[in-house]
Amino acid sequence: MTEYEKMIASQPYDCMAPELDLLRREAARRYRRFNRADEEDEPLAQLKEMVGELAENAFICPPFYCSYGRHISLGVGSFINLGATLLDNAPIRIGAEVMIGPNVQIYTAAHALDADERIQGVETALPVTIEDRVWIGGGAILLPGVTIGRDAVVGAGAVVTRDVPAGARVVGNPARILAPA
Numbered sequence: 001m002t003e004y005e006k007m008i009a010s011q012p013y014d015c016m017a018p019e020l021d022l023l024r025r026e027a028a029r030r031y032r033r034f035n036r037a038d039e040e041d042e043p044l045a046q047l048k049e050m051v052g053e054l055a056e057n058a059f060i061c062p063p064f065y066c067s068y069g070r071h072i073s074l075g076v077g078s079f080i081n082l083g084a085t086l087l088d089n090a091p092i093r094i095g096a097e098v099m100i101g102p103n104v105q106i107y108t109a110a111h112a113l114d115a116d117e118r119i120q121g122v123e124t125a126l127p128v129t130i131e132d133r134v135w136i137g138g139g140a141i142l143l144p145g146v147t148i149g150r151d152a153v154v155g156a157g158a159v160v161t162r163d164v165p166a167g168a169r170v171v172g173n174p175a176r177i178l179a180p181a
Helices: 003-008 018-036 041-050 115-119
Strands: 064-066 072-074 084-087 092-094 105-107 109-111 122-125 128-130 169-171
Touching (some): 003 018, 003 122, 018 041, 018 064
Parallel strands (some): 072 092, 092 128
Antiparallel strands (some): 109 122
């Protein structure tokens, strides 16, 4: 298997492999172009070129940063505000009518905890799924492998380390479910 194939299959891979570096450089060229776009229609065309799937009425505000872009899918009517960073080494699936606040970070890649492995570039990527009608507050961070259930709310600045059930409201670091009022 290539390092790319290992990455997509959520197997340990060498994050410093030249094949992955080339793909990241291409993604960086695309998001830099997108971030500098100044015409109304130009950013949307560049966004469609950059991300894997962009549904009707979905949009990402510049500036925007990603690892590859091609592993991001954004559902109908979803919106990502300014300054988002989506490290899409594994798929990031964002459902319909999702609102993501400014400066949100979504990570799919996790470096090895063992220092020797980490120095060698060993990494594993796990998908992140955000189901329909979710709201993620500004500055929140979603870690590899989490799923945010339908209609959930992630409070501003929360660090989500595990799955969030449908309809739940979570806050804090690490994120925890708010007690019912």
